[in-house]
Structure formats: structure tokens, C-alpha cells
Amino acid sequence: MRYLGRKLLRLAFVVVAVTTLTFLFVALLPGDIALLVVGPTASPAEAAAVREQLGLDRPMLVRYGEWLAGLVQGDLGVSLRTSEPVGEAILSRLPVTLELMLLAQVIAVALAVPLGVLCAYRQNRWIDRIVTLTGFAMISVPPFVMALVLIFTVALRLGWLPATGYVPLSEGLWGNLRTFVLPALSIALIEWVTLMRLLRNDMIMTLQEDFIAMARAKGLPAWRILFRHALRPSSFSLITILGLQIGALIGGTLIIESIFALPGIGRLLLTGIFSRDYVVVQGCILFIAVAYVVINFLVDLTYSFLDPRIRVGGRDG
Amino acid sequence: MISNAWSRVSRVFCRSIVGAVMAGAAGLAAGAAEAADKILTVGIEQEPTGFDAVKGRVLGEAPASVMLTMVDRLMAYDADGKLVGELAESMTASEDGLTYVFKLRKGVKFHDGSDFTADDVVTHFNRILDPASKYVGLQFISPIKGAEKVDDHTVRFNLKHPWQPMRDIMSAFALGTFIPSAKAVAADTMNRQPVGTGPYRFKEWRGGDKIVVERNPSYWNKDARIHFDQIVFKLLPDQQTRHAALQSGEIDVHWTDRGHSIVQARSDPKLTVYSRDGEGGGILFLNNSKPPLDDVRVRRALSMAWDQKYYVESQLQNTQLVTKTGFDDEGKCDSGYLGDGKFAEARKLVAEIGKPVEVELMHTATQRGREFGLLWQQLAKRAGITVKLKPMDQLAFVGTVFKNDYQMAGWRIADAGDIGPQLFALLHSKSPYNLAHYKDEEMDKLLVTMRMAPTPAARKTAMCAVVRKMNQDAPILWSTGRTHNAIAKKNLKGIRPLYQGVVDVRFAWFE
Numbered sequence: 001m002r003y004l005g006r007k008l009l010r011l012a013f014v015v016v017a018v019t020t021l022t023f024l025f026v027a028l029l030p031g032d033i034a035l036l037v038v039g040p041t042a043s044p045a046e047a048a049a050v051r052e053q054l055g056l057d058r059p060m061l062v063r064y065g066e067w068l069a070g071l072v073q074g075d076l077g078v079s080l081r082t083s084e085p086v087g088e089a090i091l092s093r094l095p096v097t098l099e100l101m102l103l104a105q106v107i108a109v110a111l112a113v114p115l116g117v118l119c120a121y122r123q124n125r126w127i128d129r130i131v132t133l134t135g136f137a138m139i140s141v142p143p144f145v146m147a148l149v150l151i152f153t154v155a156l157r158l159g160w161l162p163a164t165g166y167v168p169l170s171e172g173l174w175g176n177l178r179t180f181v182l183p184a185l186s187i188a189l190i191e192w193v194t195l196m197r198l199l200r201n202d203m204i205m206t207l208q209e210d211f212i213a214m215a216r217a218k219g220l221p222a223w224r225i226l227f228r229h230a231l232r233p234s235s236f237s238l239i240t241i242l243g244l245q246i247g248a249l250i251g252g253t254l255i256i257e258s259i260f261a262l263p264g265i266g267r268l269l270l271t272g273i274f275s276r277d278y279v280v281v282q283g284c285i286l287f288i289a290v291a292y293v294v295i296n297f298l299v300d301l302t303y304s305f306l307d308p309r310i311r312v313g314g315r316d317g
Numbered sequence: 318m319i320s321n322a323w324s325r326v327s328r329v330f331c332r333s334i335v336g337a338v339m340a341g342a343a344g345l346a347a348g349a350a351e352a353a354d355k356i357l358t359v360g361i362e363q364e365p366t367g368f369d370a371v372k373g374r375v376l377g378e379a380p381a382s383v384m385l386t387m388v389d390r391l392m393a394y395d396a397d398g399k400l401v402g403e404l405a406e407s408m409t410a411s412e413d414g415l416t417y418v419f420k421l422r423k424g425v426k427f428h429d430g431s432d433f434t435a436d437d438v439v440t441h442f443n444r445i446l447d448p449a450s451k452y453v454g455l456q457f458i459s460p461i462k463g464a465e466k467v468d469d470h471t472v473r474f475n476l477k478h479p480w481q482p483m484r485d486i487m488s489a490f491a492l493g494t495f496i497p498s499a500k501a502v503a504a505d506t507m508n509r510q511p512v513g514t515g516p517y518r519f520k521e522w523r524g525g526d527k528i529v530v531e532r533n534p535s536y537w538n539k540d541a542r543i544h545f546d547q548i549v550f551k552l553l554p555d556q557q558t559r560h561a562a563l564q565s566g567e568i569d570v571h572w573t574d575r576g577h578s579i580v581q582a583r584s585d586p587k588l589t590v591y592s593r594d595g596e597g598g599g600i601l602f603l604n605n606s607k608p609p610l611d612d613v614r615v616r617r618a619l620s621m622a623w624d625q626k627y628y629v630e631s632q633l634q635n636t637q638l639v640t641k642t643g644f645d646d647e648g649k650c651d652s653g654y655l656g657d658g659k660f661a662e663a664r665k666l667v668a669e670i671g672k673p674v675e676v677e678l679m680h681t682a683t684q685r686g687r688e689f690g691l692l693w694q695q696l697a698k699r700a701g702i703t704v705k706l707k708p709m710d711q712l713a714f715v716g717t718v719f720k721n722d723y724q725m726a727g728w729r730i731a732d733a734g735d736i737g738p739q740l741f742a743l744l745h746s747k748s749p750y751n752l753a754h755y756k757d758e759e760m761d762k763l764l765v766t767m768r769m770a771p772t773p774a775a776r777k778t779a780m781c782a783v784v785r786k787m788n789q790d791a792p793i794l795w796s797t798g799r800t801h802n803a804i805a806k807k808n809l810k811g812i813r814p815l816y817q818g819v820v821d822v823r824f825a826w827f828e
Contacts, residue, residue: 031712035719037366037374042453043742043749044719049451050374082366083508084524093525155565163561164553166526261553261562263526271525276712 011293018289019282020064026278027060033080033276054080067282076286077279079272086283089268096166097264100187100256101249103180105242107188108195112238115192116199117226120234123204135193147186147259154182164261183260187253191245195238202234209233243299247292354827355546357809359820360559360571364525364552368511369502370445370492374453378572378801378818381490383550386530386823387428388495388513391419391438392488394816400488404433404496404514408487414479414771419487421470425537427498428518435466440499442474454493456750457738458486460768478769481776485734490819516543516823527551544811544826563588563804570805570812572820576634582804591803592636593815595732596644597739599796602718602726606754609674610724615702616791617655618666618674619725622700623693624658629797632688638798642784644736650781653788656795663700675703678725679717682708689727689796718752728752732799732817737767737776740783743793755792 034051042050051057070077076086119128138146155163161182167175206212207230215225254266261267265284272280365380367373368388376384391405402408405419425433442464445452460480465473476483487494501512511519514537517530528550532543551568553559559571560578564585573579582588601623609615625639641654667674678693680686690706697704704725709717718726730739741764742750746757763783770776787793801818808828813821 029713031710031714031716033712035712035715038453042375043456044752045749046451046453046456047715047719050453053451082364082524083372089524092523151561156561159565162567163565164558165551165562165567258555259558261551261555261558263523263552268525274712 007293007297011290014289014293015286019068019286022282022285023060023064023067023278026273026276026281029273029276031276032056033278036275037081056080063278067279071286076283079277079280081275081277081280086280089280090265090283090287093263093265093268095169096262097250097253097257097266099169099176099180100183100253100262100264101246103184104187104191104249105246107184108192108245109242111188111192112195112199113231116196116238117203117231119196119200120203120207120230121222121226123200128200131196135196138189139193141190143186143190144255144259146189147183147256150182150186151259166262179260179262183253183256183262186256186259187249194241194245198237198241199234202237203230206230206234239299239302243295243302247295250288250291250295355544356549357545357547357570357822357825357827358549358551358568359822360553360562360568361550362552362554362556362559362572365528367508368492368495369497369508370441370495371450371452372508373492376490376492378490378820381817381819382572382822383528383530384492384495384511385490385515385819385821386517386548387511387515387519388497389515390488390494390496391421394488394814396813398814400484403488404438405487408484410483414481415476417474417476417483418467419472419474421472422537423470425514426535427500427514428512428533428535429498429500431498431500433496433514434469435472436469437499438472438496439464439466441496441502442493444502445493452493454491456742457491457733458493479771480768481770481773482735482737484773489733490817491733516541517548520547525552541824542826543824548822560804563806566806569809570803570820570822570825572801572803572815572818574636574802576632576636578804579636579802580634587807589805589807589809591805591812591815593801594638594645595799595801595815595818596734597730597732597736598638598640598643598798600728600730601794601796602723602728602753603792603794604721604724604726604754605756605792606721607724609670610676612670613790614666614670615674615676617789618663618700618702619676619697620655620788620791620794621659621663621666622696622702623656623794623796624696625656625795625797627658627696628689628692632685632692633797636800636802638800640795640798641788642781643730643740643795643798644777644780644784646777646781650777651785652781653785654795655788655791658696658699660696660699663702667701673703674701675705676724677705677707679707679709679714679723680727681711681714683711686727693725721752721754727796732801734817737780740764740780740787741768744783744787753792755790757786757790760786760790 032051034047034054034056038047038050055063067077078085079089115131119131122128151163154160161178165179167179169176212225212230215229250265253264254270257264257267258270265287268280269284272284359382361379361382363377363379365373365383366375368384389404391403392400392408393403395401404422404425406422407420409418421433421435421438427433444450445455446458446461446463448455460477462475462477465475467473495513497507498512501507509522516533516536518533520531521529530548532546536543553562556573556575556578559568560573562568563571579590582590603610603616603619605611629635629637629639641652642650678690680690687708690708694704694706714726717723730736733739742748743753744755744760745751745764746761760783763779763786767776767779767783770779801815803812803815803820805812809825810828811825
């Protein structure tokens with residue numbers, strides 16, 4: 001309970017700090033949403049009138065206070081640009097971002113785990129060197145470049161998968177997955193490298209442990225030793241980084257969502273920033289901050305599952 | 318023998334299965350193709366801010382394409398360029414030009430089943446004309462005093478003075494000209510769930526993703542052929558993404574202004590480019606309130622240095638019009654245009670001033686903005702003028718112009734059918750929209766003459782005089798004319814001419 005209490009306190013602190021800073025930064029950006037809303041044919045007087053309508057002429061502290069008061073009541077406000085409730089906007093876009101994140105991580109882990117295990121088992125052999133070299137090459141590529149290369153080759157040249165767009169799950173699993181393959185690969189083909197290297201290094205250490213020597217001496221097959229005995233204790237760094245990556249991806253997908261026209265939270269945030277829709281930006285940042293803290297909390301809980309020797313709160317095992 | 322018979326039976330069975338699977342697959346594919354033919358997908362660059370005239374505030378070209386499928390106007394231009402009645406059967410102007418009477422169609426129903434009557438028109442227009450509503454386009458329809466109901470299917474508009482644009486304004490693509498259901502407006506649902514009388518009705522708006530409209534089985538125009546069960550407007554803000562989506566078949570048509578895509582599409586046998594020259598264009602404000610631009614010689618020198626033709630050829634790949642007047646003057650207007658790279662004359666003017674001339678050009682921090690700025694620097698240098706560049710984010714750009722904290726800044730005159738109201742707003746000394754801060758009594762008189770012109774011909778003559786003075790005094794320069802372009806799959810037919818740049822897919826079909 002004390003542990004949970006500490007985590008909740010930390011969460012509250014993060015929320016206040018992050019949202020305050022965000023509010024400040026958006027307020028300091030030049031231009032305001034009233035100019036976007038009135039359009040290019042409006043006069044300065046009309047822009048000023050819209051600014052007043054939207055409450056943008058009030059002091060920053062007043063606006064932030066109102067937003068916080070609304071937040072306490074569960075109301076994230078309404079988009080200044082489209083009048084869409086921000087809470088609904090985030091919830092409707094959440095499945096897209098979640099699916100992209102999860103698929104990307106599944107692909108990254110599916111690549112990282114077998115290759116990490118293989119490289120650890122065949123440390124410094126040719127397979128280890130080739131995989132490492134390939135990984136370093138891939139990690140040097142920015143995600144948006146990877147995305148554009150995939151669009152050009154797979155979508156435009158080969159025509160195997162769509163370049164853009166989103167098909168919800170309700171309209172068919174296959175159609176839905178087709179729209180996520182390229183975006184997920186754009187992320188996964190870079191992220192797997194870090195996971196693979198971490199796992200490889202940890203597994204090299206684990207394979208030197210006495211219990212592994214014992215398993216070998218018992219005549220257990222290599223695959224069993226690697227996957228049943230060595231993988232689990234070697235996974236802590238992998239899990240930690242995976243948790244951090246997932247947390248980072250919640251907001252980090254915005255470039256990929258923009259390129260592939262996926263209606264996720266990242267794209268909502270990006271549109272909010274470009275249009276100075278501070279209500280939307282606040283809502284998205286709040287959501288991302290809370291999600292990040294929660295995911296890391298879940299990562300902490302996963303440790304005790306992986307290793308029964310670890311107990312939360314300092315009790316003996 | 319038994320094994321031979323068995324293997325024969327097996328072979329026949331296997332062939333039957335394969336045949337059935339193939340037939341099934343062919344049937345599925347044919348069904349999928351047929352289903353695909355019933356859905357049109359349009360790539361749009363901008364999501365609507367809303368469909369209510371007051372709450373939505375502004376309708377760009379892309380959102381207008383969406384609005385057009387669901388909500389009708391009183392008048393419209395048909396496929397042959399003729400102004401015809403849409404929700405109005407006829408439009409009659411009084412002799413003094415102060416009243417316009419519209420006879421409305423009978424038997425028209427809104428998508429919610431309610432009848433379309435004069436009350437809907439009157440309620441709508443009086444709402445947007447009421448200053449308390451703060452309708453953003455009010456200044457452009459300010460000569461209209463109000464609308465009144467004559468009977469259930471007749472509406473009279475009263476004007477403050479004779480006003481030729483009234484003929485065109487009811488066909489414009491502005492939120493104020495689309496006639497919504499008064500019930501939906503009163504219930505405050507029009508903005509996100511529009512209700513109109515159009516050939517399609519609203520189905521779904523997934524924010525940030527798409528808007529879906531479905532066929533309206535009770536559409537009033539029984540002669541119109543509605544070919545699609547659904548039209549999906551997919552939001553794809555990035556132009557390259559939109560074009561890639563068209564090339565890969567995910568969308569069927571999109572609007573674009575990128576020369577590279579248009580030129581590439583023209584040589585692509587699977588695509589068709591639709592183009593239409595419009596009115597208005599890109600302009601450049603020369604801030605008359607900031608030295609040295611308060612000196613007409615500096616403004617004229619800059620005007621002479623600008624080579625619009627070169628700009629359109631080199632940076633826009635000849636996909637935009639070159640204009641000297643901004644409107645279709647049928648070749649009859651002596652525009653007084655000073656441009657086209659008259660560097661020697663420009664240098665003479667600069668020499669008259671007797672001191673170095675340096676100005677700052679504000680441009681958007683985009684590739685197109687940067688290229689525009691660099692070109693200006695080079696051309697002005699040949700005229701002996703130093704141009705410093707100031708790149709800026711789009712929203713900050715607009716704010717800076719509104720605060721009068723600039724010297725030269727790009728802007729645009731939208732293609733609204735008749736650019737007279739915009740010229741008036743930009744050039745009249747008392748207009749709040751005179752962002753170039755130009756004050757000239759003679760120009761004010763010319764603008765009033767243009768506004769009050771009794772006939773279309775008189776109006777064009779007066780507009781020519783306004784534009785000639787503008788070109789000579791150079792508070793505003795024409796940087797480029799306006800050509801609208803849309804690219805579609807070759808087999809998509811029935812797209813109407815791109816009036817005011819709006820892609821009208823209501824009556825399109827797949828061949």
C-alpha cells in the first residue's frame with residue numbers, strides 16, 4: 001500500500017509539472033489559434049473578436065486554473081478548433097496508437113529475442129558480427145526515413161501494402177493489420193537493435209553462471225538451456241527498456257502517424273501544436289505523462305513475476 | 318482397380334474443390350470490385366472546423382468539397398458554367414437593384430425529414446447577418462440588409478445599395494451560403510452532424526481520420542444520377558502522402574497545388590489532371606506605413622523587378638496562371654501592370670531616390686516560402702534593391718501582419734467568383750482589412766463606384782480602374798494568378814469544373 005501511495009504521489013507531481021510546463025510553452029509560441037480559426041480573409045478586428053470568444057484574451061494563469069479545475073472534475077475541455085471534447089478525441093484515437101505501439105513492440109521483440117539469444121550463444125562468431133553490423137546500420141536510420149523507404153518500396157513499387165490510411169478492427173482484421181504493417185515496421189526495425197544488444201549482453205553473463213553449467217552437465221539440449229533457463233534471468237534489462245520504449249512510443253509515434261495518416265494520439269497532438277489548440281495539447285500531454293508513469297509501474301511489477309527473489313517493500317524472499 | 322477408381326474420384330474431387338474455390342474467389346473479387354465501385358474516396362488536406370456557419374467560422378476548399386455533398390445553396394454553377402438555381406427555382410432582381418426575390422423549390426426535404434421552406438433561408442441569413450453572431454464572413458456580405466419571408470417558398474433579400482456580386486454570392490463556397498436545417502441549428506448539432514438537402518447525408522465523422530457521407534434516397538433532384546453509396550473524405554494533410562495514396566489506389570481523387578505532382582500526373586496514363594483558371598491569386602503586401610515602402614517609387618521599382626512569368630515557370634512548373642488583374646477581364650482591361658522584370662527602369666527609379674534601398678520580406682518557413690523569398694532577393698538585387706528575408710511559422714506570420722509589424726508579406730485573394738469585395742476590403746482606406754495600410758482618396762472613390770456599379774459590364778469597367786490604380790501605386794503586387802488543379806484516377810468521370818477550387822464529386826462515377 002505504501003508503495004502504491006508513493007507511486008500515486010509521484011504521478012500527481014508528474015502531472016502538475018508536465019502540464020504546467022506544456023501550458024507555458026504553448027502560450028509562449030508565436031501566433032494563436034484565433035488566427036487559424038478566423039481564416040485568411042478575416043480582419044484583425046474579427047481575429048480579436050474570436051480570440052475573445054475563445055477566452056484567449058484572459059491571463060494565462062486564469063486559463064490554466066480553469067483547465068485544472070475542469071480536470072479535477074474529469075473534463076479535459078473542448079478543442080478550440082473543432083469543438084470536439086478532448087476526452088472523446090483522445091479515447092477515439094487511443095486504439096490506433098495502442099495498436100501501433102503494441103504491434104511495433106511485438107515485432108521488435110520477435111526480432112530481438114531470437115537474435116539476441118543466438119548472438120549470445122554464438123558470441124563473436126560470424127553470425128554475431130553480421131547481426132550486430134546490420135543492427136547498427138538500422139539504428140542509424142531515423143524512423144521517418146525508414147517509413148518513407150518502406151512506403152516507396154513496399155507500397156508504391158511493389159504494391160503489396162497500402163501507403164496510408166487506417167481501417168478499424170470493426171471493418172475486418174486483415175484490413176486493419178494491413179494498414180499497420182508498414183508503420184509498425186518503421187518503428188520496430190529500429191527498436192529491435194537496442195533490445196537485441198541488451199539481451200545478448202545479459203545472456204552472455206548468465207551463460208557463465210553455475211546453474212547453466214549444471215544444466216549442461218545434466219545433458220539438457222541447448223535450446224532448452226537458452227530459452228528455459230537462461231532467458232528469464234537475462235530479461236530484466238530487456239523488460240526495463242521495453243517499458244521505457246513503450247512509454248516513449250505513446251507520444252513518439254506522432255511522426256509515423258503523420259506520415260501514414262493514422263488517426264492516433266500523436267497526430268492529434270501534432271495538429272494541436274501547429275494550430276496552438278492548447279486545450280488539445282494539454283489533454284494529450286496529460287494522457288501521455290500518465291500513461292508513461294503507469295507503464296513504468298507495471299514494468300516494476302513484472303520484475304517480481306520474472307524473479308521470485310525480488311520483493312517489493314523490502315520483505316525477504 | 319479400386320485404387321485407380323479411387324484416384325480418379327480423388328482427382329475429380331480435387332479439381333471440383335479447386336474450381337469452386339477459384340469461382341468463389343472470383344466472385345469475392347468481383348463483389349469486392351463492385352463494392353469498391355460504390356464507394357468513392359477523396360483525399361482532403363484539411364479537416365473542417367465545423368459545418369455551422371457561425372461555429373465553424375471558415376470553410377476552406379477541401380471542407381467545401383465535403384459540405385457540398387450534404388448541403389445545398391440557393392444557386393450554383395452547373396457543369397457548363399451557367400448560373401442556375403439549386404434550392405431556388407429563380408432569382409429576380411428589382412430594377413433599382415435593391416431587392417432580390419428567390420422562388421424556392423417545393424417538395425424538398427432535409428435529411429431529417431423536415432420540409433425545406435422559406436423559414437430555413439430567412440432564419441439562416443438573418444442569423445449570420447446579425448452582428449451579435451460574429452459570423453466571420455460578414456464583411457463580405459455586408460451590403461445585404463436582411464432576408465424576409467414572402468410566403469412559404471419565396472424569400473426577399475433587401476440590400477443597402479445596388480450590389481452586383483449578389484448575383485454570384487448565393488453560389489459561393491462559404492459557410493454562409495449553404496442552407497442548413499433550422500432545426501439542426503437550433504438543436505446545436507449542425508456543427509458536427511450537418512443536416513442539409515444534398516444528394517448525400519452525413520454518416521460519420523471520425524476526427525483526424527475521415528468523414529463519411531452516404532447516399533440520400535430522398536434527394537429532391539430526380540434527374541441527378543447519384544452513383545455512389547458512400548463517399549469517404551480521408552484526411553491526408555501532407556501533399557506527398559496524398560499523392561502517394563492516389564498512386565497506390567487508396568484514394569480516387571485529390572486537390573493539389575504542387576507543380577511536381579501535377580506535371581508527373583499529366584504523364585501518368587492511369588491519372589487525369591483537372592485544371593481550371595480561377596480569379597484572385599497570390600499577392601504581396603507592401604506596407605505603405607513603413608519606410609521606405611511609403612515611397613511610391615520604391616514600390617514601383619519592386620513591382621518592376623518582380624518577374625511573375627519566371628516565377629510561375631521556374632518554381633511552379635507552369636501550373637499556375639500569370640495574372641495582371643486577378644479577374645477575367647476578357648483581355649479588355651488596360652491593367653497598368655508594371656512587372657515582368659523591367660530591371661533597367663527599376664534601377665532608374667532607385668537612382669532617383671538617391672540612397673540605398675533595403676526592405677524585409679516575410680515568408681512562411683516552408684520550402685515554397687523559402688524559394689519564393691530567394692527568388693525575390695535575386696530579382697530585387699538586379700533592380701538595385703536589397704531584400705532581407707524573414708522566415709516565419711504560418712500562424713506567427715498572420716499575427717505579425719495583423720500587428721503591422723512587417724514590410725513585405727505574401728497573402729492571397731481567394732477565388733470567390735467575384736474578387737470585388739476582397740479588393741474593397743484590402744484597398745479602401747477605412748477598411749479594417751486594409752493590411753497594406755494604403756490610403757488614397759481616388760482609390761476610395763473608384764472602389765465605391767465599383768461597389769455600386771449598376772450592371773455587370775459597368776462593374777468590370779470599374780474593377781479594371783481599381784486594379785489599374787492598384788498596379789500603378791503598387792500597395793499590393795500580384796505574385797501569381799490562380800489555377801486550381803485536382804488529380805483523379807483515369808476512370809473517375811463526372812467531376813465538375815473546379816469552381817473556386819472546390820472538387821465537386823457529387824455526381825461523379827467510375828467508368
